Amino acid sequence: MVKVTIDGIEVEVEAGTTVLNAARKIGGDVVPPAMCYYSKLEGSGGKCRTCLVEVAAGSANDPRPMPKLVASCSTPVQDGMVIKNKTSEKVHVNRGAVTEFLLINHPLDCPICDQAGECHLQDLGFEHGASGTRYEEERRTFDPIDIGNKIKLHMNRCILCYRCVMVANQLTDKRVHGVLGRGDHAEISTYISNAIDNDFSGNMIDVCPVGALTDKTFRFKSRVWFLKPMEASRSCTKCAGKAVVWMFGEEIYRVTARKDKYGEVEDNDGKPAWICNDCRFDHKNVSDWNIEGPRKINRHSVISANHYEKANPLENNTKKIK
Amino acid sequence: MGRKLLLEHIDVPGIETFDVYRKNGGYRSVEKALKTMSPEDVVEEVKKANLKGRGGAGFPTGLKWSFLAKPEGVPRYLLCNADESEPGTFKDRYLMEKIPHLLIEGMIVSSYALGSNLSYIYIRGEYMWVLEILEKAIAEAYAKGFLGKNILGSGFDLDLRVAPGGGAYICGEETALIESLEGKRGNPRIKPPFPAVKGLWGCPTVVNNVESLATVVPIINDGAEEYTKLGTDASNGTKLISACGNVTRGGVYEIELGISVEEFIYGDEWCRGIANNKKIKALVPGGSSVPILPAHLITKTAAGENRLMSYESLADGGFASGSMLGSGGFIVFDEDQCIVRNTWNFARFYAHESCGQCSPCREGTGWMEKVLHRLENGKGNMRDIELLADINKKIEGNTICPLGDAAAWPVAAAIRHFREEFEWHVTHPEDAVKGNYGLLKGITV
Incomplete structure (x- = not known):
């Protein structure tokens, strides 16, 4: 076990733990935001750079600070390490910069995007973004495409976190999509319009932090904050059958996996409870499911912060709006 | 005439063939190292020679070698980085083209020092004809017993292969090079772990520049002491x-x-x-x-x-x-050149070559390219100059690999030293479209 201090709070974690996971052990607002890291996917992280933190002291043996900010999701902790996240001005500035970079080519079409309300980029923009843009150039655009009959890809919204590529690599038996192209023209795509057809491909939608991959059976049906999330289960031969059904009245509008406050799939018997496409797309009758009860959305998101519900948003957010 | 170590025999006709190269003192270092020195001696000699990596970063080669993890029963690899794609740099190409045996000799000695029994030369895709030259030279070295099993009866085995890349600048970054060599998309890896611990196929790996490896030859031949007599106190050779x-x-x-x-x-x-x-x-x-x-x-x-x-x-x-x-x-x-145009040209290169993995580099290099293009074409304003300075400050140091820094530095320096040229492009938009600053300035300013 090693001791690490994050924003003045000491925590003891196992050697080899990343700084981000040590911060998650503390919880609350010392946890850096993560757009690409996903603890259930091997090899994820390091790409989006939103989780950059300052290392004020490298370790007990070598207490020198590190010259550059480091990605907390891929930096293992050292004994005696001192990390500054929300207490670092440098982190604050550079996280704002990363947010700006992620948004310059983003269409900002939240009003018509199904992810709105549970979008990590929306949260990030809310907390670290500027009120205006300095980007005067034309935005990079792609046409939306169908990848398979159940999933729609809006490449314009993608932040290239590579999570969906990892889902396809690690969950399904054959990956037919990946990243094509380079630089700001890199895109998630299937080579020569291949269809993604696999029992677990729907999980790509769940891991997508933005609205790049959306569920075609749910698109434009409802804003997510009008729906009531209910924990539900069914006996399924392909997956654990434990899901969240999102209801409006007596109707099920969509089915997703059960996700924790970081937007990651919860564990079931020690394994991530990914759900299969049968459960997700083909069982939308209330009679298909045992409804267990309301699901508390314990996510750091604009919905759970009630930004849409409060009559006077200023009253609620005076601390955040500067 | 300055003393030459690498290019001494470059003009000897037929130096690209084994026989001529051997007659001119070639492969002496292999004999010396394999017969009279232990691998540790070779590493020590290179360390003493204070050889700084010749690929660009200038990291001491001997130190890099000493970081190599040596777990039991796990193969180690030496990779030669011949993905020379930095605009303005063409030294490795000349060396490999003219005197390929020098690189091969350096690689044999270095592989011996590091305990690599399979080494690769990763060469950029645009250097296809150089690849043929190298393969021919490697075949000769095999035939003469300097590569293959039991080299010179020393019991040291070495296979040397040449692998071409697809022509991406990013594959000159050592972990992207390793990914590419493994047959994957050439994206830099997230470090740690570093290649010295987990590199090619997950095994300890050292990646060195062509010139660094070639320089090992004179270091072993003449000894570190002789080598350090050349150069200044801190930059030897x-x-x-x-x-x-x-x-x-x-x-x-x-x-x-x-x-x-x-x-x-x-x-x-x-x-x-x-x-x-x-x-x-x-x-x-x-x-x-x-x-x-x-x-x-x-x-x-x-x-x-x-x-x-x-x-x-x-x-x-x-x-x-x-x-x-x-x-x-x-x-x-x-004096006739336009720094803004040139900076835009460099920025365009980096925007094109960014792998697109991490957000600051992917979005930032493209953004800088667009703003510079606008400025160069007389459509910029004074705000853009500050914007550029700010963007490159925010790319620098925040990326996975040094490509982000490499893209940011030239823009930052151009603004630092040639701000009046940037401003001229804003204040003289029509002239900026017509021609370049260097030629027009005398007429219009």
Whole structure:
């Protein structure tokens, strides 16, 4: 076990733990935001750079600070390490910069995007973004495409976190999509319009932090904050059958996996409870499911912060709006 | 005449063949190392020679070698980085083209030192004909018993292979090179773990530049002590410099580190001055990614000392008034050139070559390219200059690999030293469209 201090709070974690996971052990607002890291996917992280933190002291043996900010999701902790996240001005500035970079080519079409309300980029923009843009150039655009009959890809919204590529690599038996192209023209795509057809491909939608991959059976049906999330289960031969059904009245509008406050799939018997496409797309009758009860959305998101519900948003957010 | 170590026999006819190379003293270092030295001795010798990596970053080669993890029963690899794609740099190509056995010899000795029994030369896709030259030379070395099983009866086995890349700048980054060699998309890996612990196929790996590996040959032949007599106190030995731009005689030169920049540009032995009797305006001394130097900082440092061709002297003054020796891509600009146009050209290169993995580099390089393009075409405003300075500050240091820094430095330096040119493009939009700053300034300003 090693001791690490994050924003003045000491925590003891196992050697080899990343700084981000040590911060998650503390919880609350010392946890850096993560757009690409996903603890259930091997090899994820390091790409989006939103989780950059300052290392004020490298370790007990070598207490020198590190010259550059480091990605907390891929930096293992050292004994005696001192990390500054929300207490670092440098982190604050550079996280704002990363947010700006992620948004310059983003269409900002939240009003018509199904992810709105549970979008990590929306949260990030809310907390670290500027009120205006300095980007005067034309935005990079792609046409939306169908990848398979159940999933729609809006490449314009993608932040290239590579999570969906990892889902396809690690969950399904054959990956037919990946990243094509380079630089700001890199895109998630299937080579020569291949269809993604696999029992677990729907999980790509769940891991997508933005609205790049959306569920075609749910698109434009409802804003997510009008729906009531209910924990539900069914006996399924392909997956654990434990899901969240999102209801409006007596109707099920969509089915997703059960996700924790970081937007990651919860564990079931020690394994991530990914759900299969049968459960997700083909069982939308209330009679298909045992409804267990309301699901508390314990996510750091604009919905759970009630930004849409409060009559006077200023009253609620005076601390955040500067 | 400065002493040459690498290019000494470059003009001997047929030096690319094994027999001529051998007659001119080739493969002596292999005999010496394998017969009289232990691998640790070789590493120690290279460490003592204070050889700095010749690929650009200048990290001490011996130190890099000593970081290599040596777990039992796990193979180790030596990779030669011949993915030379920095604009302005073409020294490795010359060396491999003309005297391929020197690289092979260096790789045999280095592989012996590191305990690698399978080494690769990763060569950029555009150098296909060089690949053929290398393969021919490797076949000769196999036939003469310098590669393969039990080299010179020493019990050391080495297979050497050449692998071509697809022609991506990013594959010159060592972990992207490893990914590419493994047959994957050439994306840099997230570090740690470093290649010295987990590199090619998950095994400990060392990646060295062509010139660094070739330099191991004279170090072993003459000994570190003899080698360190060349150069300055901190920059030992010789360095290949590829001179290009507006010099009278461009080309690849081997210089002893520590000659003055002035001598290198104007000396008869080297570049012979600026072409067409023009005046020098700026210099990029180490490949496109290093900061550009304005005329008054080229031959003298900010402190008024003579600027030398060495790691320390070129970096004197930090980024405020210095630059870097980098890979030795020496680009000279005369008074007719436009720095904005050139900076845009470099920015376009980096935007094109960014792998697109991490957000600051993916979005930032593209953004800088667009703003510079606008400025160059007379559609910019004063705000854009500040914007550029701010964008590159926010890319620098926040990326996975050094490509982000490489893209940010030249833009930052160009604004630092040539701000009036950027401003001219804003205040003279019509002229900016018509022609370039260097040619028009005299007429319109």
